[in-house]
Amino acid sequence: MGRYIVRRFLEMLLTLFLIATATFFLLEAVPGDPLSQRADKLPVQSREVMYKRYGLDKPVMERYLITMKNMAKGDFGESFVYAGQTVGGLIHDRLPVSARLGIQQMLLGVTVGLLLGILAAIKRGTIADYTVVAFSVLLISIPHLIFGLMLQKIFAGNLRWFPTIGWPSGDELWFGGWKYTVLPTLTGCFSYIATYARLLKTSMLDVVNQDYVLTAESKGLSRGRIIRKHILRNSFIPVMTQLPMSVAMCITGSFFIESIFAIPGIGQYYVTAVNNQDLSIVLGETVLLALLYIVVLFITDLLYVVVDPRISMPGRKK
Amino acid sequence: MGETKKILEVKNLRVSYHTYAGEVKSVRGVSFSLERGKALAIVGESGCGKSVTAKSVMGLIKGPQGEIKEGSEILYNGENILHYDKKQWQSYKGGECAIVFQDALASLNPTMRVGKQIMENLIAHKHMSKEEAKQEAINMLRLVGIPEPEKRVRQYPHEFSGGMRQRVMIAIAFACDPKLLICDEPTTALDVTIQGQILDIIRDLQKKSGTSVIMITHDLGVVANIAQDIAVMYSGMIVEKGKCEDIFYTPRHPYTWALIRSVPRLDLKNKQVLDTIPGTPPDLLNPPAGCPFCTRCKYCMQICREEMPEFTDFGNGHVAACWLHHEMAPKVEMPDLRGGHHQ
Numbered sequence: 194m195g196r197y198i199v200r201r202f203l204e205m206l207l208t209l210f211l212i213a214t215a216t217f218f219l220l221e222a223v224p225g226d227p228l229s230q231r232a233d234k235l236p237v238q239s240r241e242v243m244y245k246r247y248g249l250d251k252p253v254m255e256r257y258l259i260t261m262k263n264m265a266k267g268d269f270g271e272s273f274v275y276a277g278q279t280v281g282g283l284i285h286d287r288l289p290v291s292a293r294l295g296i297q298q299m300l301l302g303v304t305v306g307l308l309l310g311i312l313a314a315i316k317r318g319t320i321a322d323y324t325v326v327a328f329s330v331l332l333i334s335i336p337h338l339i340f341g342l343m344l345q346k347i348f349a350g351n352l353r354w355f356p357t358i359g360w361p362s363g364d365e366l367w368f369g370g371w372k373y374t375v376l377p378t379l380t381g382c383f384s385y386i387a388t389y390a391r392l393l394k395t396s397m398l399d400v401v402n403q404d405y406v407l408t409a410e411s412k413g414l415s416r417g418r419i420i421r422k423h424i425l426r427n428s429f430i431p432v433m434t435q436l437p438m439s440v441a442m443c444i445t446g447s448f449f450i451e452s453i454f455a456i457p458g459i460g461q462y463y464v465t466a467v468n469n470q471d472l473s474i475v476l477g478e479t480v481l482l483a484l485l486y487i488v489v490l491f492i493t494d495l496l497y498v499v500v501d502p503r504i505s506m507p508g509r510k511k
Numbered sequence: 512m513g514e515t516k517k518i519l520e521v522k523n524l525r526v527s528y529h530t531y532a533g534e535v536k537s538v539r540g541v542s543f544s545l546e547r548g549k550a551l552a553i554v555g556e557s558g559c560g561k562s563v564t565a566k567s568v569m570g571l572i573k574g575p576q577g578e579i580k581e582g583s584e585i586l587y588n589g590e591n592i593l594h595y596d597k598k599q600w601q602s603y604k605g606g607e608c609a610i611v612f613q614d615a616l617a618s619l620n621p622t623m624r625v626g627k628q629i630m631e632n633l634i635a636h637k638h639m640s641k642e643e644a645k646q647e648a649i650n651m652l653r654l655v656g657i658p659e660p661e662k663r664v665r666q667y668p669h670e671f672s673g674g675m676r677q678r679v680m681i682a683i684a685f686a687c688d689p690k691l692l693i694c695d696e697p698t699t700a701l702d703v704t705i706q707g708q709i710l711d712i713i714r715d716l717q718k719k720s721g722t723s724v725i726m727i728t729h730d731l732g733v734v735a736n737i738a739q740d741i742a743v744m745y746s747g748m749i750v751e752k753g754k755c756e757d758i759f760y761t762p763r764h765p766y767t768w769a770l771i772r773s774v775p776r777l778d779l780k781n782k783q784v785l786d787t788i789p790g791t792p793p794d795l796l797n798p799p800a801g802c803p804f805c806t807r808c809k810y811c812m813q814i815c816r817e818e819m820p821e822f823t824d825f826g827n828g829h830v831a832a833c834w835l836h837h838e839m840a841p842k843v844e845m846p847d848l849r850g851g852h853h854q
Contacts, residue, residue, distance in 0.1 A: 251800045318575060371627055404612055404614060404617035404618040404619065405617065405618055405620040405621070407571055407612070407618070408610075408612065408618045408619065408620075408680075408683070409620070409631075410571060410604065411569055411571060411604055411605060411609065412604065412605035412609075412631060412635065412683070413600070413601045413602060413603065413604030413605035413606055413632075413635060413636065414601075414605070414635055415601065415635075418631075418635075422620075422623065422631075423620050423623070426623075427620070427621065427622055491561050494615045499789060500622070500624060501621075502621070502622055502624075502667045502669070503621055503667065503669045
């Protein structure tokens with residue numbers, strides 16, 4: 194078990210190194226640099242000072258080595274575009290906003306999705322089943338952008354039930370200011386509903402046809418018990434694979450939803466940073482997201498052992 | 512409940528599966544009965560409707576694909592189980608009637624401890640507390656010959672060997688002392704030595720508790736061991752049935768002849784090639800009008816293709832459905848049942 198964790202940790206470091214390197218050189222390969230837009234109109238001397246301040250006067254390989262060295266110390270550097278803005282500050286200010294939005298979307302979406310999935314599987318071949326399937330296909334086909342704007346127009350514009358834009362801050366950062374969060378949460382939660390409803394339904398229909406369900410039925414157990422103890426638990430194994438990925442994804446924010454509702458989250462900033470070639474911010478966020486994914490994947494592997502007794506931890510003695 | 516001698520009587524059972532290709536008539540008018548404490552074997556090749564018959568008796572035919580046709584009767588202690596309500600079904604399944612399937616690995620829930628899978632049954636039918644049920648589960652495992660049952664109850668099916676898993680299935684089936692046990696090819700997935708042990712366990716438990724058994728198999732060796740009566744099924748119908756001795760020594764149907772001739776024999780000294788039945792069973796989407804065996808039968812006549820023969824009675828409950836026994840048919844001698852032919 195200990196050796197397994199150490200191995201996974203070393204693999205994680207290697208992965209992060211590769212991702213950071215790839216990101217660095219990809220951004221370098223883009224024509225122009227983060228400062229050119231602002232600096233081009235300045236006198237040559239001022240321009241040189243500016244390039245020197247950000248270290249852009251040095252050759253690529255040298256900058257790569259400096260960046261990697263600092264990154265190893267946990268320092269991603271300052272934003273090229275917004276003076277004084279660092280990756281650390283960004284995470285502190287913006288990550289909680291994206292995280293709250295994502296968690297709300299996920300809790301609502303996954304819960305409703307799983308319930309609808311169970312409903313569709315149990316009532317297979319009925320109106321309820323077809324409604325859920327049609328609904329899922331429809332929801333998964335509508336982009337967030339369209340859906341968000343539609344909700345905004347109807348519920349904020351016409352009906353005036355909720356504010357059009359904005360997000361709670363300060364004391365209400367994590368709890369409170371609910372009316373601002375309703376529309377963004379709804380916009381994002383539908384893709385979870387569609388994904389999880391279809392995932393669980395497919396998985397349950399697969400399990401229903403297994404022989405052990407027939408055995409359970411031949412025992413004369415109640416329908417509810419068969420579903421809960423024999424079908425659901427075994428159907429959850431594929432859900433277990435998807436769920437941690439959703440958790441990782443939900444925290445990292447959504448560019449469209451954050452843009453539409455003017456939410457100061459990290460997703461919007463990330464995309465803006467890529468457009469501005471804001472190297473240090475992009476690099477920092479990419480590495481952090483990668484880290485998040487790797488940790489989540491590791492947790493998934495541990496969870497498998499809990500859900501499926503057939504899988505045992507490597508190195509664990511029987 | 513009536514004190515009838517017959518625990519189970521199946522009359523004109525017809526089961527169909529509705530598929531995209533059309534209606535598959537899996538069982539086409541099967542009738543048999545089973546006396547209390549006796550064992551009946553249903554034999555036949557794959558796809559002949561044996562398992563579907565077993566599932567019907569167990570109440571496991573599920574809509575919307577599966578359908579037991581109108582007019583079918585399955586009388587358990589004189590009462591038609593097809594008219595049971597939900598509550599009666601729940602106490603019948605598992606409590607009165609239990610089933611052991613062929614593939615024990617697939618038939619056990621992979622994510623539930625073995626002990627719990629036995630306990631479920633006890634809690635549902637005998638209303639035991641968890642603690643009592645656990646003790647009883649340990650007893651059951653010991654009864655079917657699983658060593659260290661105290662440790663084994665806490666394990667999962669994948670930690671058991673094939674033979675041990677089938678023992679667990681038997682423990683589950685016998686947990687609530689069923690009056691009727693259906694074994695759907697219980698030894699097919701096991702190797703020969705384990706087959707023998709499993710059959711011994713089933714026979715012992717049957718004797719001890721006086722359970723009636725329906726043994727579904729395609730292995731005539733298994734039948735000889737356990738059953739008093741045999742029904743030979745072909746293409747969703749029973750073509751011959753009777754006492755074990757009658758079927759083995761004086762079979763009347765060409766299909767039964769061919770079936771017995773295709774059993775490997777150890778007592779034949781000459782180098783002989785094992786007899787096989789050429790061809791495949793008819794397509795049950797479009798079952799033939801006449802005798803279903805006519806396309807593969809050596810003795811096929813004109814009438815066989817056109818009309819289904821009635822049962823001819825040979826006494827002692829021995830009946831066979833074949834035109835050869837009609838008074839107008841040519842006399843055909845029974846072939847050498849030891850099978851094999853020189854190449």
